[in-house]
Amino acid sequence: MKNILLVCRRGIGDMVWSVPLINSLHSAFPDAHIDIPATETTSIYELITLFGDHVTPIPYPDSNHPFRKAEIKAHKAGDRLMKHTYHSKLLEEILPHDYDLAIFEKGNMLNQAGEVVPYRINRISGKQISTSDIREDTLPVDRYLQFATAAGIPARHDFSMGIDMERDARLYDGTVLPDSNYVVLCLQAGQPEKKWTKEGFQTVIKHFQQRGLDTILVGGPEEENLARELPATKNTVTDHYSISLADFARLAYRSEMVISGDTGFMHLADAVGAKVIGMFGPTPSAIFAPYHNTEYAVQAESMEQLRPEQVTTQIDRIL
Template sequence: MTVLALRALGLGDALTGVPALRGLKRLYPDRSLVLAGSDPVSSWLQRLGVVDEVLATDGLAGPPPGRSVGPHTAVNLHGRGPQSHRLLLDGSPDELIALDCPDAGFRSTTVWRADEHEVERWCRVVRDAGGSCSPEDLRLDVPSTPSDAVLVHPGAASVARQWPPERWVAVVTALQEAGRRVMVTGGPAERELCGLISKPTGCEDVSGLHDLDSLAELVAGAALLISGDTGVAHLATAVGTASVTLFGPTPPQWWGPAIDPNLHTVLYHGTEPGDPHADRPDPALLSITVQDVLAAVSPPD
């Protein structure tokens, strides 16, 4: 019988689900673990041995993934429902492991908790089913070549989590004046944003040049990553690269680094969650100053 886990989300979300996936492999060592998830992230996790197979799934659209795998246990690591629960139930699983969701007609003793770290939430779902996992399972073994580069990643999926470009320019300028080598990273859709930082500073711009495998190797080998609350920050946590992460609107106690506090510095001046889908930078994010970031990068002796 197959174990089908649904987590059809982006890089950061997928990485926070890795401990739960490893817990499922321990719980069902003799079964194939299939991840219904988004590519290229899901296939990358398969290459790293986190899952056995991938069933490419575009969010919650399309037919129920369970119809393609025969007899199976379905595990909802995607959300609290009801849509994700219904998608899995429509695949006729022999068993569903998921959070309690009366609206989907599914009851469980494992209930949603709003004020909970994302890693712990999905670990709890698997532990309640009998599996063993913890934040320590976040770690990924990625090949790398060590370098002295400081990576600056200015982009994020929503404008609410994007620190202003002119502040990134000030940070990069100060780092270069201090003799640091700086590289700006980003996906193909972020090349224009990265150009706003690389052109006035003359730093190396590698935005749009890396697939996920080579980006992971770049991050794993870097001396430091500075970014907002986005997928590449979770990648730094997974590969053990020192990081400085600027948070807002989402509090770091929900999405911040869950391991190695000595490696990761979190900057957050908020008092309550903001709108993660807003069309302007969150006020808590804007309250982080250039000097805050530079102090985090080079703390006083």
């Protein structure tokens, strides 16, 4: 086995769920090189670079590329046939060589008759495995590890990513973050309906204040106003454009716990061994709860209906 292609979905969470599969492949084929296509300006690309020399991100062209533009247009229109057609054309163009094994975590394709068919790339001569070869009614980590079984290799629940956890957690500007006696609150979410309320965060921060713990807030520029309105502590307010994924992992690892909605940051914190309280509204915690912290997940019909008491109860269980 010389070259392996792994085509992941495009979220940080999906990439984190794929870590055990990547490590299973590397353990079974230590001399093989694993290529993973990703958009160069995304956090997923950054995450891929953490693994070491045996894993390489293959840059997708930007949105002006004709195949990429057509794929995006088809996605917005809900046209699965054309979306998969142009994505496969894009892969055929950017892949640097042939592969002995190709794994497609993306959904199956549609043919011209509208029938579901396995995802395949014509120019790849090696074995190709897609979602048609696995069961999809399991937790994402276990679902992706089925690709290892389908490839005939042992499935390893190994979440290591080559991050040196002994180094200080720093912002891009060099600021060294605390190394003890704090919790991390992730304010952001990829979709507005996954964000918790200001009142909820206020209650949780006061709960930590009463226990002598500082809070570190992590969010994007759109959460700056929210951060200013939260109770004053010795907060360090960061945003995910100011901290690398590796440094966020170190920050999460040293914390007393991480509290987050359904985000990639939540799954990254879980993967490195942090205690995590996952908050869920529109997405089901039974499927998407952080893999090692399912017992601490809290659920409501919507994030607006998620009560602070649900979260503080779990906080007290951990502390």
